[in-house]
Amino acid sequence: MSKPHLVSAERVKYPPRNPKDIYEFFDSTGMKQLGKVRLVPAGMGGWYLADFMIYKKYRGNGYANEMMDCVLKLARKKKRKSIFLWVAATNTTAIKVYEKYGFSRIVDDKVCMYILLLGPK
Numbered sequence: 001m002s003k004p005h006l007v008s009a010e011r012v013k014y015p016p017r018n019p020k021d022i023y024e025f026f027d028s029t030g031m032k033q034l035g036k037v038r039l040v041p042a043g044m045g046g047w048y049l050a051d052f053m054i055y056k057k058y059r060g061n062g063y064a065n066e067m068m069d070c071v072l073k074l075a076r077k078k079k080r081k082s083i084f085l086w087v088a089a090t091n092t093t094a095i096k097v098y099e100k101y102g103f104s105r106i107v108d109d110k111v112c113m114y115i116l117l118l119g120p121k
């Protein structure tokens, strides 16, 4: 594996979450797990993105950008039509990533909702 990549984490089992929805994010060597994300099938061919996380010791190195890159590639591969998520309005680092990748804020409150519509590419 020569690029950062997402690996389905079906072996992670902690109810009530569906382990199939969890993806672990690895560096280009495949040796270091840098973070994880949950991608839950939602209606109309969309994904609900949750628990988007880079582990503390790896933060500030651009990995969230790389993980979002992987998420969007996977979404296109799986022909997902949209991705939505909730984020605290104070979470400026996460919001920076979401907006950089084209997510639009559609609920503007203490907790904001963002959505990205995925066209064919």
Ligand SMILES: CC(C)(COP(=O)(O)OP(=O)(O)OC[C@H]1O[C@@H](n2cnc3c(N)ncnc32)[C@H](O)[C@@H]1OP(=O)(O)O)[C@@H](O)C(=O)NCCC(=O)NCCS
Pocket (backbone or CB within 6 Å): 051, 052, 053, 054, 055, 058, 059, 060, 061, 062, 063, 064, 065, 066, 086, 087, 088, 091, 092, 093, 094, 096, 097, 100
């Ligand atoms: C949000 C999170 C995923 C960001 O991960 P990260 O790997 O540190 O992020 P990156 O290094 O890729 O940086 C993303 C952007 O934020 C900026 N940034 C990074 N750390 C920052 C900080 N402490 N303060 C301000 N901006 C910061 C970076 O410069 C980068 O911007 P750029 O793309 O314009 O250069 C990480 O902080 C995290 O896991 N937080 C806890 C879980 C969480 O809150 N998840 C979001 C739930 S909705």
